[in-house]
Amino acid sequence: MRNTKLLVAAAVVIGVALVVIGIVYLAEPAKSLPSFFPGHEAGSAHHHVKHGIASFFVGLAAFAFAWFQTGPKNKTA
Amino acid sequence: MILLATLISYPRAIILGLLQGVAELFPVSSLGHSVILPKLFGWDIHQNDKYFLTFLVATHLATAIVLLGFFWRDWVRILKGIGRSLRDREIRADDTDAKLGWLLIVGTIPAGILGLALEHKLRAVFASATSAAVFLTLNGLLLYGTERLRRRAPDTEGDDDTRIARKMSWRGAVLVGAAQALALIPGLSRSGATMGGGLLVGLSNKDAARFAFLLATPIIGAAAILKLPELFGPEGDGVRGPALVGALCSAVTAYLAVRFLMRFFETKTLTPFAIYCFFAGLAATVYLVA
Numbered sequence: 001m002r003n004t005k006l007l008v009a010a011a012v013v014i015g016v017a018l019v020v021i022g023i024v025y026l027a028e029p030a031k032s033l034p035s036f037f038p039g040h041e042a043g044s045a046h047h048h049v050k051h052g053i054a055s056f057f058v059g060l061a062a063f064a065f066a067w068f069q070t071g072p073k074n075k076t077a
Numbered sequence: 078m079i080l081l082a083t084l085i086s087y088p089r090a091i092i093l094g095l096l097q098g099v100a101e102l103f104p105v106s107s108l109g110h111s112v113i114l115p116k117l118f119g120w121d122i123h124q125n126d127k128y129f130l131t132f133l134v135a136t137h138l139a140t141a142i143v144l145l146g147f148f149w150r151d152w153v154r155i156l157k158g159i160g161r162s163l164r165d166r167e168i169r170a171d172d173t174d175a176k177l178g179w180l181l182i183v184g185t186i187p188a189g190i191l192g193l194a195l196e197h198k199l200r201a202v203f204a205s206a207t208s209a210a211v212f213l214t215l216n217g218l219l220l221y222g223t224e225r226l227r228r229r230a231p232d233t234e235g236d237d238d239t240r241i242a243r244k245m246s247w248r249g250a251v252l253v254g255a256a257q258a259l260a261l262i263p264g265l266s267r268s269g270a271t272m273g274g275g276l277l278v279g280l281s282n283k284d285a286a287r288f289a290f291l292l293a294t295p296i297i298g299a300a301a302i303l304k305l306p307e308l309f310g311p312e313g314d315g316v317r318g319p320a321l322v323g324a325l326c327s328a329v330t331a332y333l334a335v336r337f338l339m340r341f342f343e344t345k346t347l348t349p350f351a352i353y354c355f356f357a358g359l360a361a362t363v364y365l366v367a
Contacts, residue, residue, distance in 0.1 A: 050193055068168065
């Protein structure tokens with residue numbers, strides 16, 4: 001039970017982080033991305049739209065995982 | 078722009094479109110063929126040229142639309158299943174549509190991530206027709222190997238989706254999805270990798286083909302839609318007409334291909350495609366190297 005709670009908390013944190021990262025990718029050009037982000041490129045005005053969409057959807061998948069883990073079946077188990 | 082228009086003339090667009098529709102769904106590597114054949118025909122077309130990529134966007138979108146249309150009723154059931162599972166907050170063991178839907182989502186994630194991370198690097202490294210020919214030979218060996226390595230006689234009880242949902246584990250879906258990334262290397266086939274992966278987790282040829290086509294639809298469609306602005310933007314100038322013709326040809330052959338393959342795999346295996354890839358790749362390698 002404790003492990004499940006930890007897993008759910010981790011999934012929610014990762015989900016929020018990935019959704020935020022996705023928004024950053026969509027909103028900011030490559031030159032304005034934090035330097036540790038894949039795709040950061042000094043002087044480039046290119047928007048990494050695909051990175052943003054991928055990050056956003058993987059974030060949603062993390063939320064879906066947390067959603068199922070906290071469902072009625074898992075609560076009664 | 079006149080130069081671009083002459084690079085993909087309408088007759089070439091028709092040939093490439095017809096080829097793309099077949100080769101995208103047959104486990105023989107569409108990208109490999111679209112790299113090797115122009116070289117064999119002496120056409121001045123290179124896979125990393127902007128106008129050629131724009132052309133491929135149109136043909137891929139046509140293939141994805143055909144796949145979506147062909148499996149439309151299945152997709153409606155699958156989406157309803159996903160909706161049901163989200164509402165109930167569980168994927169019930171008897172809800173085949175929900176399980177299949179989530180298997181497809183789980184399989185699409187690694188394919189998407191690996192595609193984003195490796196697409197440009199792999200295509201830059203393996204851009205030549207010779208390397209595509211070598212990998213086409215390797216594709217033949219991989220297809221043959223998966224047929225030889227399949228675990229046991231396939232399950233034939235229940236309907237197609239029930240069997241897929243029963244046989245495919247979450248880990249299996251991740252592995253089969255990740256195997257799609259092999260298709261980023263010209264010469265290795267996306268549908269071949271996913272069908273081979275399906276066979277290795279215990280699916281029949283027909284079920285593996287069905288899972289491969291369902292899994293391919295969102296990836297091919299999303300990749301094409303994301304690049305659609307290029308087709309309608311300045312990069313599409315001079316290639317838009319041939320791209321549209323190529324897309325129509327691609328749609329016709331893709332429809333015929335998926336119809337044929339779903340019947341073919343009811344009784345047949347990947348072996349004929351393995352033999353074709355091996356010998357066609359070998360012959361092309363010898364021709365291009367000599």
